Amino acid sequence: MEIEEVKQLQAKAKEIRKMTIDAIGYLGVGHIGGALSVVEILTLLYEKHMDVSPENPRKKHRDKLVISKGHAGPALYSILADKGFFPKEWLHTLNAGGTNLPSHCDMNRTPGIDMSTGSLGQGISAAIGIALANRLDGIDKKVYLIIGDGESNEGQIWEGAMAAAHFRLNNMIAFTDYNKMQIDGYVHEIMNVEDLNAKWNAFGWFVQRVNGHDFQDMNMAIERAQKELYRPSMIILDTIKGKGAFFAERNLANHNMNVNYETAQEACRLLDTPDALEKSL
Amino acid sequence: MNQLEMRAIYAQTLMELAAQDSRIVLLEADLMKASGTTVFRDRFPERTFNVGVAEANMVGVAAGLSAGGKIPFANTFGCFASRRTYDQFFISANYARLNVKLVGTDPGVSAAYNGGTHMPFEDAGIMRNIPKLVVFEPCDPVSLKALVIQSARHQGCTYMRLHRKAIETIYPENETFELGKGKVLNDGNDVTLIAVGAIAVAEALKAAEILIKDGISAAVIDMHTIKPIDTELVLQYAKKTGAILTCENHQVINGLGSAVAETLSEDYPTLMKRLGVDDEFGEVGTQEYLQERFGMTAKNYAACARELLKKKNNIQKKSK
Incomplete structure (x- = not known):
């Protein structure tokens, strides 16, 4: 990937991050930590890799994304709004009664959402089903899946890990958003998931581990995964929960927190002044 | 009276449906022999998915297949189909408004020698709490066949209690049935x-x-x-x-x-x-x-x- 493209992606990610902070701040509360840790991967997928069309969100031949950590919905809504799946004004309706943008992803309410998620662990099975359906129909498209690190405590993740490898789902590319925090504390203190590389390897997946905020690294990993002939891919993303929001980053309480709108706006401004943001952390 | 094995009728009906409709797929969780669907696998191997002893994953995969446009029938013992996969069936299939046909075999005392751990007396009840879900239990081979066909045609999830054993036919062969009509x-x-x-x-x-x-x-x-x-x-x-x-x-x-x-x-x-x-x-x-x-x-x-x-x-x- 050319430097110019990386710069464009970085600029886009900044925009998406601002939109996400703004939407949660406007509401006053939300799952900001786990939304901000996946901004870069979502930006990369939707800007560069995924074949989707906002004018026809349900076209049969398309790449699909299952965001199993459904509480990251607000980040996904920002990129979908930016792509034109729905008006950007919707972002200020997050969690309002009757909204099309609920806290957790809902395929029946939000254009561009491919699977309803929210009960952790379930997205991997759904992604397997979609990958199997694609194979049956000869649809040469990918199913992308994002799971959380805390979510990896769920037994269903490992049932799915076994099945995807068994069915040789090379059309499935998964990511673990390894932001090292879960609701009650640090993952290694609450329920350690390590050694993640070894675990996914042992289950028969093609495993890579990269910086989840670095476009160049992630892009190379995705391109390698796309060339896999037999195995599903797991790309473990080292990320920072609450990345980029001065009030949330590295704050153990950032899973679902109150956010004052002025604070949110201040956080968006700081994103334009990296030095000041660095000092504020 | 004519005795027919219910699971054989079930498998036969699924095969007839599958022959007409390429969207019909089958999921099992290591109880394919019990469900009697090995004949389906032999005829439609590419449309049969045995996920092993992992019922929650089976129902989640079925939901994904449905999201991909398929009409999945997923079978396991009723105790597992209900208690063990409830959240997966509730959220990934029903809440998502998908089209998963879950089948719980060996209802109640028909579990017999498998005993109390395998004897679902509550499966239909807990399923009844899922919004819009159709819950049914055929009583003979004729109603079984007709209702499975109706279930496949119904746009939305269904839960069927399937008595697997051979039982007497109650209805004449050409009897018609409608889900929701006694x-x-x-x-x-x-x-x-x-x-x-x-x-x-x-x-x-x-x-x-x-x-x-x-x-x-x-x-x-x-x-x-x-x-x-x-x-x-x-x-x-x-x-x-x-x-x-x-x-x-x-x-x-x-x-x-x-x-x-x-x-x-x-x-x-x-x-x-x-x-x-x-x-x-x-x-x-x-x-x-x-x-x-x-x-x-x-x-x-x-x-x-x-x-x-x-x-x-x-x-x-x-x-x-």
Whole structure:
């Protein structure tokens, strides 16, 4: 990937991050930590890799994304709004009664959402089903899946890990958003998931581990995964929960927190002044 | 009477559906031999997915297949289909408004030698709480075939209790069925037995034969769909007979008995008695033993019908 493209992606990610902070701040509360840790991967997928069309969100031949950590919905809504799946004004309706943008992803309410998620662990099975359906129909498209690190405590993740490898789902590319925090504390203190590389390897997946905020690294990993002939891919993303929001980053309480709108706006401004943001952390 | 193995009819019906519709796919969780669907796998290997002993994953994968446009039928024992996959079925399939056909085999006492751990007396009840889900249990090979076809055509999730064993045919071969519409198998004026499933419907019919010898005219209804319940038919027979007995191979809590009681108490309070398992766990034994143990016999149904009639007559005397 050319430097110019990386710069464009970085600029886009900044925009998406601002939109996400703004939407949660406007509401006053939300799952900001786990939304901000996946901004870069979502930006990369939707800007560069995924074949989707906002004018026809349900076209049969398309790449699909299952965001199993459904509480990251607000980040996904920002990129979908930016792509034109729905008006950007919707972002200020997050969690309002009757909204099309609920806290957790809902395929029946939000254009561009491919699977309803929210009960952790379930997205991997759904992604397997979609990958199997694609194979049956000869649809040469990918199913992308994002799971959380805390979510990896769920037994269903490992049932799915076994099945995807068994069915040789090379059309499935998964990511673990390894932001090292879960609701009650640090993952290694609450329920350690390590050694993640070894675990996914042992289950028969093609495993890579990269910086989840670095476009160049992630892009190379995705391109390698796309060339896999037999195995599903797991790309473990080292990320920072609450990345980029001065009030949330590295704050153990950032899973679902109150956010004052002025604070949110201040956080968006700081994103334009990296030095000041660095000092504020 | 002609005895046919229910699981063979089920597999045969699925194969007929699959031959006509490429969207039909099958999922199993290491109980393919028990479900009797190995013949389906042999004919449609590419459309059969055995996920191993992982029921939650099976239902989630079924939801994904549905999201990809398929019509998945997923089978396992009823105890696992309900208790073990409830959240996956609730969220990934039903909440997502997908189209998953979940089948729980070996309902209630038909689990017999597998015993209490494998004996679902509550599966239909907990499924009844899922919004918009259709919950049904065929009572013979003819209704099984017809209702599985209806289930495949229904746009939305269904839960079927499947009695796997060989049982007698009750209906003529060309009988028609509609999910949500009960069938009057025997008309009567004094008391109505509303039954569901292979064991209860067969025993209710035999009970009606016993009762007629005492001069009691008992109606028997096959209420194959417990959700949505056929309100119209329940009310019609409540008005006609004034006494309702519900018969099920299931807990009386939250099953057919509850569904009928809810309908009656809201719209036409009627004397009734719920027969089934009364707040107990299952246990091991032959099916015959367990039917006796939990009162799922024609003899008990007839005795309870007489008791209910006595109450009805006393009330009528008092009101006069």
